[in-house]
Every structure is written in structure tokens, then in C-alpha cells.
Amino acid sequence: MQLRTLTLALTAAGLFTACGGSGDPAPVAETSTTVTLTGVAARGAALAGAAVSAKCASGTGTATTSSSGSYSLAVAAGALPCVLKVTSSDSATVLHSVAVAGSSSTAATSNITPLTELLVAQLSATDPAAYMTSVAAAALGAAVTGTTVSTAQTAVVKTLTAAGVSTGSIGNMVTDTLVAATGSSSGNGYDLVLDALSDAITDAGTTLAALTTTVAAVAAGTSGTTPATYSSAASLPAELLLKPQASNCSALRSGSYRVVKLAPSLTTGASDAVTTTEIMNFDASTLTATWADGESTVWTGTGNCSYNVTGGNFEAFVSQAGVIVVRAHVGADDTSTSAPDTMRIVVMLPKQDIAVSELAGTWNVLSWDGHPAFAVNAGIATVASNGALSSAKCFDESLTLAEAGCATDSTALPVFSAHAGGGFNLTSTDTTEAWVDRGFAYRAGNGDLMVLLLNAQGEFSLLTKYRTLGLPAVGDVVSDWSLLVNTGNLAAFSVSAQQNTITALGSGSFTRTALNLDTGISVPQTITNNGPRNGYRYRPAASVTGSDGNPATVRETFSLPLAGMGFAAFYQSSNSTGSTSNARFGLSVTKP
Secondary structure, eight states, rough: HHHHHHHHHHHTOOOOOOOOOOOOOOOOOOOOOOEEEEBBSSSSBTTOOOOOEEEEEEOEEEEEEOOOOOEEETTTTTTTEEEEEOOOHHHSSSSEEEEESOOOSEEEEEESSSHHHHHHHHHTSHHHHHHHHOHHHHHHHHHHHHHHHHHHHHHHHHHHHTTTOOOOOOOOOOOTTTOOOOOOOOHHHHHHOOOEEEOHHHHHOOOHHHHHHHHHHHHHHTTOOOOSSOOOOOHHHHHHHHHHTTTTTEEESEEEEEEEEOOOSOOOOTSSSOSEEEEEEEETTTEEETTTTSSSEEEEEOOOOOOOOOOEEEEEEEEETTEEEEEEEEEEEOOOOOSSSEEEEOOOOOOOOOGGGOEEEEEEEEEEEEEEEEEEEEHHHHHHOTTTTEEESSSOOTTTTTTGGGOOOOOSSSSSEOOTTTSSSEEOTTTSOOOEEEEEEOTTTTSSSEEEEETTTTTTEEEOOOOBOOOOTTTTTTEEEEEEEETOOOOOEOOOOOOOOEEEOOEEEEEEEEETTTOOOEEEEEETHHHHHHHHOOEEEEEEEEETSSSSOOOOOOEEEEEETTEEEEEHHHHHHHHSSSEEEEEEEEOO
């Protein structure tokens, strides 16, 4: 914050008083300075005859744009910084921007465009219109500074660049010279960027409003805010919203994906490199996947957001947040795994660059561990901003033990670090047990973050931010695909589909009717929310009667919904009476 801005803000609040003596500040009267704001309002074409309004750290003002979209607005008794709004003459377009002091504290340039709309969403981590309405004038001085505006622009540029929209001709979205296109003349480089953004929005079948909402939600997520209740809503991140989509699935977009096979690597030592990951490039318009070895495969739609490749040996299901979960035959010639020619579950995460510092917070972790003996863990871990785990609990406890009964460990815990190939390493600091996991993170459009960890032995973990799950509403209907693997060797089974309808709510629980869409038979199930630990769901074993009148068995299941992702990880404990376990680990993907 500049000194003059602070002085004016304190003066307006009656908190700055003069004191005598050498070196003390001179008396400052309440300002009567007029601040002049100028700029251009455009969405590509100039916004002519549009209404501009400004709310400043001190004072407000209004103006009307000229035929070229330019305006000059005077704020009497004013003080920078300001937040601005332009409303088109037909009221169809409303955009926002900010103004900060530069070389002058009485004048500033502020263009108002779709780019500055995204910038304000990023800066405020909320809807720009709501921000302008609710922000207190006295708070603007700390919130809108040269540094915060620059940081917000950098984030917006990163998002647009990832989506293929170049902003290279713009140095400063707020203050650069903008010549907007009119009926008689074309625009300059800034205006061409606005045209490119508009074309990308149209081609991707989205809207600036949807893009703005996503930018604000992700900005709120990166600040460490975690929703108090779980929401099943899932959405795409901003950079995917601007990419071409598949004709039968708005969540499947063109781009690069990190492919993670839940399988052991070529060598399976605890500290060996993970080989069962690669990059896939996908063209949503042609449904063509291009793999690291140059091979291309064409996906065939089998329904909304579901696909097949060659004779049923590859089935893909796309979550609402753009995560692809696959049941695939990896092939006898697969040299990435120590156990080729096996059906596997594969998870494909849209490629993102996420810093170690963004992992800070407390996480729920559901993991499959195969060494030295099979085990499933439902743990809770806290990560510091430097990537070090500061505490962990419930990892070596019975899954039915309540969270309050778990012991907390804070010594010799592993550390996240950046990996040169993207993603992370999670490395043990226990000198008696060396190991390294490979990890990838993904942030959805609502700001929620997930992490997938895998080691060379094929052990894996799925992480979502720790939270209390909210109850659904009676009548809610959710359909999903479920992919199961054998907990002994991670071989994948066939895919099943079901539809769950909420029928009643209890105290911290709910009852649903689960309809198997393959057989047409439904059974009642009772689910405990946040049990036995916060953020998890527990379904006890039960003997029930199916809709066909026959006895049916409900398997005991522990589930971890991955917030904002549109899918969940779950574990079904064994109910076999023989010596062979029939326990299963699985992923369920919510249907669109």
C-alpha cells in the first residue's frame, strides 16, 4: 500500500491526528482532491454509450463512454484505489476492473474488459459484481494494490495460456493502451486478444460468466479455504472450459493428461522409480488419443461420457470434473509394468502445474498397501506449506475405529517435493524404512484439490481435503459407474452401473435404494455420514430383501468422496467364508 493511500484512508476514518515535534507528520486535513479515472470499455467491440461507475477508497463517481468506448470519470474528494463497473447501453454486458495509483495519486488508467473481469475474480476470489457491492471502501487500500493486481494478472495469464489463448501483446490488462474495434475501424493488439478470448469461449461452448465463476472459485481454493460440507457438484477448471469438448461429453476436453496405471512398475523396490505413468494427448473433436510411443487410438462413445476402444478391452468413464477413470487391458507388450497382460484401472488427470505449497492443509487419505501384507488405510494427514507432513493419524488402525480413538504421529513423517517431470515425490524420512511415492495433483473448477499417489510396488493412495460431509436431500438421485479391483493383485473386474435414490435421513445417516442398472434389481442400504471418521462414509454389512423378493447381501463398504471431482474411492471388506479373500477396492464415477 502506498503511503499516500494509507494516509488518506486513515484520515477518512478519523484515525490520523497531528502531533507536534521535530520529525512528526504535518497535520493532514480531510482530502478534497479530485481523482480522475480514464480508460476504454470493450468486449472486443467498443462498449459505446455504456454507464461506468467507480467505488474508491474515498469517493465515488460515474461517467458514460464515448463511441470508441473511452471514458473519463471524476471522483470528488477521492482517493485511489478503486473498483469499477461498466454496464452496456442494452444492459446485456456488465464488466469490472480496478484502478491503482501509479506515478500519480490523482489520476489512473483503468480499462474495463473481459480480461479485467477475470482479473477482479482472481484478485477478490469471488464474483466481481458481488465484490464491488460488498467491499468496504476502507478495505480497498489493502486489497487492491500494484502487487495484488500484478499477482492476479499473472494467474489469469497462466490460465489463458494453458487454454491456448495468447496474451503476449498485453503487458498490463488494466493500464495498457486499448483501441477497441468500432464499426469504422479495427482494434489494436489488446483488442485482438479480446477477440481471441471471445472466440475461444464461443468455440468451447461456455460463457464468460462460467469462466469468471471458475476463476473465482479456484482463487478461493488456493487461499486454503475448505468448504465446511461436502458437495457432490463437480466442474471443470477454467483452462479446460476454454478447450474443445467431445460431442457426447462436455467434461471431456482436448489437452494433455497424466496417465496413472494402478499397477506395479518394472522393478518393485520401495524406492524404485515409478514406470506406470505417461502423458496422453487427447483431441476431443475426433476422440483420438495419442500416446507417448506415438500410437493413436480412437474412442467410441457408448453413452454420455463413456467410451470403448476395440472390443471392450478399454472402457473409459469421464467425471464431471474432467477426470477419466479407465478399465483397460494393458497388453502383453506393455513394458511399463512388471505384470503385463492384465486388466487394470487407469486414472487420467488433466495435466496441471500445482506447486508443493498448494498442498498445505489437512487431508483424508484412502490407500491400498500390499507390502508386507495387504492392508487398506483410511488416514488423516496434515501437510505444511513446505511439503512436510506435520502429523498423521489413523493410518495403522482398524477402519472401524473412530477418529477420536486414533493416535497421532508427528515424528519421521514423509515430505512432498517437486518432481522434475511434473507432480511430486513423497519421500520417507524414516531411516529404518526408505521409500518414495510418485504423486500428481488436480484442481477442479470449484477450487477443490485431489492428489493421487503411486509407488513402484503398485500401492496407491487417493487424497482429498479433510472436511465434514453434508447430508443429501430426500429424493436426490445419483447414478454412477463402479470399477472394482482385486485387492490381491489389482486386477480389474467388469464395470457395473447403479442408481441411488435417497429415501430417508437419520441423525448423521441416510437410507437409499440402490438400483443395479444391469440387473434391474434394487436393494435398501443405510449409510453413516462421517463415519467412522470425518469425511468418510460407511455402509455396514446387512442382509436385506431385494426388489425381486429374494434375499440379498449388502457388503460392508468404506467410501471416501473426492470433493469436487465427481468420483469416489471405496473399499469393500471381504465376506468370504473360505480361505480366499474377496475384498475389493474400487472407484465410482458419477454419471452426468
